Amino acid sequence: MVLNKLLGLFGKDLAMDLGTANTLIFIKGKGVVLNEPSAVAVQRQNGKPVAVGKEAKEYLGRTNPSILASRPLKDGVIADFDLTRVMIRQFITKVRTSARLVKPRMLIGVPTGVTQVEKRAVIESAEQAGAREIFLIEEPMAAAIGAGLPIDKPQGSMVVDIGGGTTEVAVISMFATAYSESVRVAGDEANEAVMRLAQKKYQMLIGENTAEMVKIRIGSAAPLDQPLSMEVSGKDLVQGIPRTVTMNDEEVREALAEPVEVIVESVRRAFEKTPPELASDVAEQGLVLAGGGALIRGLDRRISEELNMRVRIAEDPLTSVVMGAGIALQNIKEYRRVFLN
Numbered sequence: 001m002v003l004n005k006l007l008g009l010f011g012k013d014l015a016m017d018l019g020t021a022n023t024l025i026f027i028k029g030k031g032v033v034l035n036e037p038s039a040v041a042v043q044r045q046n047g048k049p050v051a052v053g054k055e056a057k058e059y060l061g062r063t064n065p066s067i068l069a070s071r072p073l074k075d076g077v078i079a080d081f082d083l084t085r086v087m088i089r090q091f092i093t094k095v096r097t098s099a100r101l102v103k104p105r106m107l108i109g110v111p112t113g114v115t116q117v118e119k120r121a122v123i124e125s126a127e128q129a130g131a132r133e134i135f136l137i138e139e140p141m142a143a144a145i146g147a148g149l150p151i152d153k154p155q156g157s158m159v160v161d162i163g164g165g166t167t168e169v170a171v172i173s174m175f176a177t178a179y180s181e182s183v184r185v186a187g188d189e190a191n192e193a194v195m196r197l198a199q200k201k202y203q204m205l206i207g208e209n210t211a212e213m214v215k216i217r218i219g220s221a222a223p224l225d226q227p228l229s230m231e232v233s234g235k236d237l238v239q240g241i242p243r244t245v246t247m248n249d250e251e252v253r254e255a256l257a258e259p260v261e262v263i264v265e266s267v268r269r270a271f272e273k274t275p276p277e278l279a280s281d282v283a284e285q286g287l288v289l290a291g292g293g294a295l296i297r298g299l300d301r302r303i304s305e306e307l308n309m310r311v312r313i314a315e316d317p318l319t320s321v322v323m324g325a326g327i328a329l330q331n332i333k334e335y336r337r338v339f340l341n
């Protein structure tokens with residue numbers, strides 16, 4: 001007890017966006033101190049960490065058999081418990097040196113609708129990685145706070161958080177979620193769509209990182225004013241030798257049509273299911289896109305045109321969740337009520 005109290009004195013508060021694609025850490029009084037891919041590499045034999053974050057992502061699909069490189073989260077939740085724990089611990093170690101963290105209190109963003117088992121897995125991973133007390137917050141709630149939406153007001157605000165594993169739509173009013181849905185289609189599915197395009201049209205295998213690069217550089221959800229193209233390298237499916245082809249924005253847009261449609265439909269459903277007063281608030285105020293997927297070219301325009309609605313992209317969509325969680329942690333008295341536990 002005494003020890004805990006003592007540690008508490010030195011401990012700092014930390015907010016974490018433990019995402020399928022990226023993990024971000026915010027430290028009270030310091031801001032965002034870590035922003036890296038959710039990836040880890042360990043030695044197969046003894047589980048010892050070899051790399052984490054950016055470095056580990058580069059290992060994906062490139063390591064020798066003695067090293068296991070992985071993205072331990074899938075669809076917004078923990079797919080590999082052991083590797084997630086190692087990854088969180090490595091990240092905390094990274095920021096600890098700069099922030100003198102001792103057994104921090106942690107607020108972690110999780111997708112809406114995660115199961116009890118999934119929540120337990122997040123909490124246990126954080127505990128074993130050294131956290132003293134762990135709170136959870138729904139990602140869209142955190143994203144809405146981070147994007148500066150007036151969630152404390154008796155007025156409907158809509159946020160659409162498009163991450164790597166999940167797209168989360170929520171309507172929030174007076175600190176409470178009036179409607180929310182999480183669909184397991186987001187940036188990762190878009191990458192897979194590009195991989196399928198390479199396979200079907202060009203009989204070429206490309207890696208996940210290459211597919212992501214294609215999506216980011218020339219992907220879109222609506223026709224562009226200027227055509228875009230790029231050279232894409234992979235391996236010939238039949239001959240097994242390296243090849244390079246040129247892809248253009250039109251074929252990539254077609255490939256992305258399916259995941260984009262799922263995202264647009266999830267927003268449409270949210271309007272259908274939101275009570276009329278709140279829905280008209282959203283119509284008046286416009287909705288906000290957050291998460292890395294908000295940056296898919298033309299997605300804001302596409303949603304705006306299909307739903308006849310004003311759409312704004314959050315100022316820094318990739319950090320909305322962690323910034324919102326950080327704000328909630330810094331003003332814990334006011335925001336304690338939005339925590340899940």
Ligand SMILES: Nc1ncnc2c1ncn2[C@@H]1O[C@H](COP(=O)(O)OP(=O)(O)OP(=O)(O)O)[C@@H](O)[C@H]1O
Nearest residue numbers: 019020021022076163164165166187291292293295
């Ligand atoms: N400029 C861009 N254009 C299109 N997609 C992008 C861009 N930048 C990042 N992304 C995509 O955004 C996704 C990552 O977003 P984000 O970091 O918000 O997700 P996450 O929080 O890790 O995932 P989740 O919320 O599902 O757990 C990736 O799929 C990435 O490819």
